[in-house]
Amino acid sequence: EIYEVELLDRLIRIKSIIGRGDDYKKIAGVIEEELRKLGLKVNVFDGSVEAKDGIPRPCIVGVLDSGSEKTFGVLTHYDVVDIGGAWRYEPFELTVVEEGGEIRLYGRGAADDKGCIVASIGAIKEMIEKDLEPKWNVALIITPDEEIGGEFGAGYIARNRLVDLDALLVADSSSKSLVVGASGIVHGDIVVKGIQGHAGYIFGTENAVHKAITLLNEMLNFTTIRSQKLSRVKTSECPIPRLWGRFSITKVNTPNQAYNIVPDEVVIGFDMRLIPEENVEDALVELKAFFEMVKYRTGIYDAHLRILRAFPGWMTAEEHPFVRRSHEILEEVTNKSLPITGMLGGNDGGWFKDFKIPIISFGVWDEKSRIHGVDESVSLARIFDLKKFIIKLALSEVEF
Template identity: 40%
Template sequence: MIEINTESVSKKGYEKCASLIVEEAERDSLDVEIADGEKGAKDGLSRPNVIVTFDAGSDTTLLLESHFDIVPPGPNWTYPPFKLTVKDGKAFGRGTADNKSGIVAAIGAMRQLEKEKLDINLRLIAGVDEEIGGRYGADYVLSDYGLEGDAALVLDAGQERLYLGASGIIWGKIIVEGKQGHAGYPFKAKNAIYEAMKLLAALEPYKTAVEKKESILHAPPEAPRRFVWGRYTVTMVKAGEKENVIPGTCEVRFDRRLLPEEPVEQAEKELRGFFKRAVKKTGCRASLEITNKQQGYHTPKDLVFVQTVSENVKKTIGQSLPFAAELGGNDGSFFAKNGIPVVCYGTIREDTHHHGVDEFVYLEDIRNTRDLIVNLGKVAREKIV
């Protein structure tokens, strides 16, 4: 899988990678089906979400989820990003940790359980498009294709904590209007960049208010704060054509991270209120467009399923893990949206450089994740629901 470039925007390697997963699953006599998100997107770009099922004939199903799309590798890798390099107990390559190793662990677990008589079914969603929001990946599989399950283990986290939630998101675009002109005659123009700077400065109280928000869930171990908190970050600024032209428009993009339990509609209303006040204060001509939003989620720790996963993590790795929530988002929100309790665990440790140069995964973590799934597969159905 690492040799196949499955970058999520072009999607050029999706079908090849999906075929490889299908071939591997069928070699183990597992049931396979494809839920193609293109049927929802209707843009001619295939999005083959692969569903692999270990059918125990039970009325209870544990869903497993991982994704095979990746972000572009970028330059300056020590090891080739699209060639698997194994060294000193680590496997290097783009997508090793995030998130192709989760697929390997899940199918490996099903292979080990092949001759076992289980009380629950196991069903893996090897999804796509997670890195760009997941609407036609896991969301399509659950909300449109109609795949059902009783609980979900999302294999898109690290092994330092057991994750019971993830942050929601609001992505937005601000267009600031000025008046285009020649740089030699600035008095005849209104520079949209300067206007945008004034507006962003006026939005600083919003940033402060957001950062005061604090979740009931602990943050990951690498975080500077004990509990998950709100975050607002300007991430893109686009303006201008050439050095001697004063730009008439400036586009600003931002990322707002919500608390796992924070309602996304309430957060959007708050954002629009701060934006309206900033525009009034500065006199800028500006518009706000929400380009994407996703509700975060929070799984209560006293659920039977959560306790079952926690117990089996201890059985697998020999220690209990504290509960936490992820600072980023993941596909778990789509399970929660459909009323399916979610726990996250996996191979993406803090130091694995996921999304960065020389991404790698610890081979031991793939084995641990596989063994956790094996142990969960052997539990009684009453331990899932």
């Protein structure tokens, strides 16, 4: 029986869907027990102290103390998105399938990010059992809420400096490159007000949707402004060679339950992506200034912005010694020539931006993984690659 497969099965059976506090506690308990069995120094910090919404958010920090003056962090998350449509396999049980010459493991969270959790714990277990001598202390940081920005997960750990780090691997990305930067994220709503009435007799009403169409037509010009922000960080498999700023309208909702009501409100959700170098506050000021000018140009003043979350991106210079050594090790482990790139999406690495330490990201996803989709899966070989990468990195001395 393979340790990582058995542990992954136990983790996937726990439905740690975003915001389910009881399941957060359950999965955190399993992980804490595993780390204590290995003899790690374990602390559990609860982000609900800051969230104040009654939802437990246990954040686990387990440290393998090698006596080094330097600590290398491995950051993962245990929350998952909901299952969506019909699956071929039971989403909350691990299904092992041999296909295409490889073993694939199916289940929600197999690739994002429970496969990375078991790879990191498996790495610690192997170092202990083989009496290996890491050159770093290794801190496993395993948190909730990454799928909704991580403010009270990894963000809680970072803001309160609950762990000391000299370098960080965010084990939550593709296995097809070494990631040295990720996008920042702003999520929010544009709320447009009107006057409700009967759709059969429209006089005296103000249709909030009609007003929103005019407003949004102008707001779409912001996509061009955002696209002109270019990062130094490269992309892969993308027509634009470097990370760039983005702005997308992603949701439209009215309170209407019937077709014959002129809506008095429409809420339009948006997703804005920041380049890694970008300051969140500066980006918000730019967005708000553009929005106010759109209101002025259209004459639609019954509208306001509502920012729901805003998180920074992160980046490490490609030339940094930690990046260079990590890249060498990764190519040794995978026996592949892998590019150094940035992520179009974001991950929890941004919370540690102010630590002023080198941050990299590597994970277990591949082109078959279907993260966030039905029939999510991970290759067992990718779990072993990440495990070996963590071990070799922990055994390497890197001066910077």
